[in-house]
Amino acid sequence: MAHKTQRVNNVVVVSDLHCGCGLALCPPTVQLDIAGTYKASKLQRVVWQWWQEFWHEWVPMVTHGEPYAVVVNGDSVDGRHHGSVTQISQNLDDQRSIARTVLDPVVELCEGRLYYVRGTEAHVGPSGENEETLASELGAVPDKLGHCARFDLWLEVGKRRGLCHFAHHIGTTGRTHYESSALMGELGEEYANAARWERKRPDVVVRSHRHRHIEVRVPTNRGYGIVFTTAGWQLKTPFTYRLPGGRVTEPQIGGSVIRYGDQDLYTRHWVKELERSETETPHYE
Numbered sequence: 001m002a003h004k005t006q007r008v009n010n011v012v013v014v015s016d017l018h019c020g021c022g023l024a025l026c027p028p029t030v031q032l033d034i035a036g037t038y039k040a041s042k043l044q045r046v047v048w049q050w051w052q053e054f055w056h057e058w059v060p061m062v063t064h065g066e067p068y069a070v071v072v073n074g075d076s077v078d079g080r081h082h083g084s085v086t087q088i089s090q091n092l093d094d095q096r097s098i099a100r101t102v103l104d105p106v107v108e109l110c111e112g113r114l115y116y117v118r119g120t121e122a123h124v125g126p127s128g129e130n131e132e133t134l135a136s137e138l139g140a141v142p143d144k145l146g147h148c149a150r151f152d153l154w155l156e157v158g159k160r161r162g163l164c165h166f167a168h169h170i171g172t173t174g175r176t177h178y179e180s181s182a183l184m185g186e187l188g189e190e191y192a193n194a195a196r197w198e199r200k201r202p203d204v205v206v207r208s209h210r211h212r213h214i215e216v217r218v219p220t221n222r223g224y225g226i227v228f229t230t231a232g233w234q235l236k237t238p239f240t241y242r243l244p245g246g247r248v249t250e251p252q253i254g255g256s257v258i259r260y261g262d263q264d265l266y267t268r269h270w271v272k273e274l275e276r277s278e279t280e281t282p283h284y285e
Helices: 042-062 092-109 126-138 181-196 238-242
Strands: 010-014 029-031 037-039 069-072 114-117 152-157 162-167 204-207 214-220 223-229 252-260 265-273
Touching: 010 152, 029 092, 042 092, 042 252, 042 265, 069 092, 069 152, 092 114, 092 126, 114 126, 114 152, 114 162, 152 252, 162 252, 181 204, 181 214, 181 223, 204 252, 223 265
Parallel strands: 010 069, 069 114, 162 204, 204 223
Antiparallel strands: 010 252, 029 037, 152 162, 214 223, 252 265
């Protein structure tokens, strides 16, 4: 009897790893090309422990132990950007090596069902060249033109072919009360463009870039239309303190799962937040 392939019911999404930054996801010890050994900071070790918990405890639980695909939705390395000095190494080979160490076990967990979306040029190079190299080295599923890292990804999930659209960028804001505005705009653009050209509209729209998770759901004839942004895996950088919302909030660390259940697509999100800085009490004698 011929083997019948089954559609995967689960997609795990992570983004904004920023490997190579001294304030981002990093294994406990890293061997650099010419600069010796780097040991992760105390906070980096916390984030690394969360990475292990996410993949080895939470993901198996919410996917019910079933097979899953993985989408890395951009900015997996930090690059050389904006004159910053927070990198572990500005050697891009070092940064890609760290990312491979982080993601090689994930490729095994998803049995090679790895999809890659290119992030911000400031981090991953012009046209996302560094993520294309990294995605190729990791064996990511190529598109029809042979690219291992794409600018966007359309993915069907589950037996009823729930349609998901992934891209890295979305508008940002420094004000919490506007945080959902760009998501509603993105969903509206998706629906309008699909109607205009009589194409199937997406059931789930996924964006990243902000390092903050928020989800918006609207009722549709197929249940709910869902749009969300993903949390990241980077701590608070000096750039964040210039933003009105950024300077009063803490980094959000985590990832998401899109799952096709008994009837339709739904989402689950795993988000952690670090404690804010300590409160000081002045004294006098």
